[in-house]
Amino acid sequence: MPELPEVETIVRGLQTRVAGDRIQSVWIGSRKQPLKSSAKKIVATLTDKQISRVHRMGKHIVFDLQNNAGAVNQSPEAQWIVHLGMTGRMLVCEPEAEAVKHTHLLASLASGRELRFIDARMFGRLAVVTPAKFDPGGVEPLDVDLATFAGLFRGRKTPIKSALLNQKLLRGVGNIYADEALARAGVRPRRRAASISRADLERLLSAIQAVLREAIEVGGSSVSDYVGADGEEGFFQLQHRVYGREGEPCLVCKTPIRRLVIAGRSSHYCPQCQK
DNA sequence: ACTATTTCCTGGATGC
DNA sequence: TGCATCCAGGAAATAG
Numbered sequence A: 001m002p003e004l005p006e007v008e009t010i011v012r013g014l015q016t017r018v019a020g021d022r023i024q025s026v027w028i029g030s031r032k033q034p035l036k037s038s039a040k041k042i043v044a045t046l047t048d049k050q051i052s053r054v055h056r057m058g059k060h061i062v063f064d065l066q067n068n069a070g071a072v073n074q075s076p077e078a079q080w081i082v083h084l085g086m087t088g089r090m091l092v093c094e095p096e097a098e099a100v101k102h103t104h105l106l107a108s109l110a111s112g113r114e115l116r117f118i119d120a121r122m123f124g125r126l127a128v129v130t131p132a133k134f135d136p137g138g139v140e141p142l143d144v145d146l147a148t149f150a151g152l153f154r155g156r157k158t159p160i161k162s163a164l165l166n167q168k169l170l171r172g173v174g175n176i177y178a179d180e181a182l183a184r185a186g187v188r189p190r191r192r193a194a195s196i197s198r199a200d201l202e203r204l205l206s207a208i209q210a211v212l213r214e215a216i217e218v219g220g221s222s223v224s225d226y227v228g229a230d231g232e233e234g235f236f237q238l239q240h241r242v243y244g245r246e247g248e249p250c251l252v253c254k255t256p257i258r259r260l261v262i263a264g265r266s267s268h269y270c271p272q273c274q275k
Numbered sequence B: 001a002c003t004a005t006t007t008c009c010t011g012g013a014t015g016c
Numbered sequence C: 001t002g003c004a005t006c007c008a009g010g011a012a013a014t015a016g
Helices: A004-018 A039-046 A146-152 A160-165 A175-185 A198-217
Strands: A023-028 A050-057 A060-066 A078-083 A088-093 A103-109 A114-119 A125-129 A258-262 A265-269
Touching (some): A004 A050, A004 A060, A004 A088, A023 A039, A039 A078, A039 A125, A078 A088, A146 A198, A160 A175, A160 A265, A175 A198, A175 A265
Antiparallel strands (some): A023 A103, A050 A060, A060 A078, A078 A125, A258 A265
């Protein structure tokens, strides 16, 4: 499931492989679920545009698009926004590569390569934004300062785990990294967000930033369908301390890791280390 | 204005 | 082996 580190890995791959390239033609499949903009508008907006830059906002991949090739300092005229949902993939392929099932969009590039959006479970979404002012809301966890971070939770009775997953507050953290960060910070996922001390919030922000940075460094966590833009897997799943480890011993104190459901999501924690 | 719950989807795992 | 059922979860929609 692509969260911030996985999307960042994909975006870096895309920026290297397709920035500066030009979209020549676009094919869109018949399934409507992945489309947040109409197929017609997506095709019209992408076709004959240069990809000036690929970057990330939260869990969204953002392609900046320009009409005029080579206009380096020009602000983008449009943006192509891709959210990978649970099982979405954005791959750079050779045209000869086999067209796998669940391919929903295919963009042919001037370089001869193709961009392919593939998503089995169809929680992923495609959209175009004109003018180019996409803003998903929330703050970037790797950029936010402690005061702003602490302010996100003021007055919130919801469990901290739910608050961390709320993309309108903090964008990019999903189920895996929320659990991993709470474990490192020693905070139980069910704690009411507003009840957490400043010191614990400071630890939590540090833990979030550390876990995200470490995960980016090894290409993200490959569980479920995640792969990078070139189809490569990540390795951070080997460093998970609590996620997916129900019943297994805590790496610090050997107490069995517990799992409970918060807001319909599995939450994993050590009952000894997390208070 | 918040918070909690339900819904959308399919492949892989599980159980009989 | 085969078939039914369950489970995973991001975020929008709905309900309270």
